[in-house]
Amino acid sequence: MTEIWMPLLQGLGTALSPMNLAWGFVGCLLGTMIGVLPGIGSALTVAMLLPMTAKVEPTGALIMFAGIYYGAMFGGSTTSILLNTPGESSAMVTAMEGNLMAKHGRAGPALATAAIGSFVAGTIATVLVTLFAPTIAEFALRFGPAEYFAILVLAFVTVSTLLGASLLRGLASLGLGLMIGLVGMDSVSGFARYTLGVPELIDGIEVVLVAVALFAVSESLYNVLYEGESDGSVHKMTSVKMTREDWKRSVPAWIRGALIGFPFGSIPAGGAEIPTFLSYAAERKLSKHPEEFAPNRGQGAIEGVAGPEAANNASATGALVPLLTLGIPTSSTAAVMLAAFQNYNLQPGPLLFQTSADLVWALIGSLFVGNVILLVLNLPLIRIWVKLLRVPKPYLYAGILVFATIGVYGMRQSSFDLVLMFAIGAFGVLMRRYDFPVAPVIVGMIMGPMAEKQLRLALSISQGDWLVFLKQPISASLMVATFLVLFVPYILRRRGIRLSEDD
């Protein structure tokens, strides 16, 4: 135990130093501010705010990021509840049930249970990260390239299956992401690949550029092309006080949600919406008031907000386990965070716990602190955040686009990047129009080069024997898991485990 306690206390100490605390506050504020804007998910918030941390020293920057991450998630749930515009699929359940509560004059308690639930679940999940991450990292140190490659393949498949409606379209997006990841100089042979003779492409295409293009630019273009005038009706805010009954119904839902969410976040399987759906289904089954739930045309059940919101938060925190211990991002937000790490020449993975232990522990410490900041900052300020929902659409999107250009231009001062951002954004409109998920593009882009490197290493160690992936027990079982993941969704679908179809 002591080997966890000592560094954890040190990490908390670092996170609580005045400067880092200030970064945490700034991160939470900015994250909430951007995340609350309608239609902006946490991945986009993190991508847009990434350049802000470019010149901050790594520890402070990562602490700020933790704040941005949490703030964006909280902001997103506020928007979902009051506007019914989920910024990402994992907020869909909250949007459905919370909006129903808001419609019936219970916006305040819905927001409160979401906020406190996020705090509870975030804290539980952070405790679990603290307990498990060092062990997993130690275990992962024994992984060779073959195991790594197998994990990456598993992550590829799960991410593209789970982040969209159709496996085929998910894999198409993944393939495009892998292709974008190929562009640039090959690190082993030094050949320039797929640069079409364009010198700007030799360094490869920045992840943040693609993320901002696919999320911000294509969102704006899609919105102007396909969305009509929104009714713009924001539900009235009510007092955030929860009644004793509300508490009694929320607390178990938070804990169940956290316990459902964490494992899903921490296996390299992507897709925070699965645990939110599961938690929702569980709450609906266990509730003494099933008639209040949305599918039963009720008035909105507080458990239906508390559970999924907790699950969402716990799985987002759980996603830090594969990110920190294996260097594998399992969500687009985690992918952007990985890009942030790489900006500091930090390669997340098992070695990170040894080479930059103080930084990792400061980050974990700041997760605890960030949770508290979020709670003390956001519940009192909630009325201000609600005002942001009334930003007129022209200025909302104009602002988003300006920030998008800062993010992209700030990295390399290249006009070419801005044109590329526009082109990829326009392509993203087509993807959205035909329901190709965009998150696997980002994940493929980040993990493609990693997979290639591990594949080459594994095959040079095995002297070109491709069976190496099936000969070693860990990689073999991961390969089996990959095949299962390819087919299990179809079985689930046959059995009718889809949320949206019946209501």
Next chain:
Amino acid sequence: MSQSLSDSLDRTAVAVRPNKVHVAIGAFVLAVSVMLVIGALLLPRDMGYSIIGAQAFPLAVALLLAVVGAGLVWQGMTGGFRFLPSGADAQASPNRQQWQGAGWVSAGLLANALLISQIGFVLSSTVLFMAAARAFGSRSVLRDLLLGLLIIVPVYLGFTKGLGVPLPALIKGWI
């Protein structure tokens, strides 16, 4: 008898009518795959000792895209993509005004890309801001200009002075 047979044939024909756009998308993915293969084959031979060279992984990605593209074409031929969100097919194509809006957003982004190194971040972002605001229905040019400057100037100062992110200042050569 023959009547009912042709009826049922018609009905199956309706059920599996190819969706041209979806087939085209599948074909596009296939074309991308072919492009990857060509690109991989054009790479120079690896001279050093290596078990697999720079071509192998691109070829694997091409294989993935080929399988996926073929699958998409097949789905397109047999009635269109599966598991589309309800109402995706009924989605109206954008009207004139919406195309104009998209035109304004695109123009703003491209203008910004071309101008940023010439007239500086503040002015070119303001151009983008005004174009985007117009795209989304704002009709007050002066208000857009003032509001844009009001937002962008502090952001510029915050990023350059506060955070040290280099953004081009005013007109090239002035500062």
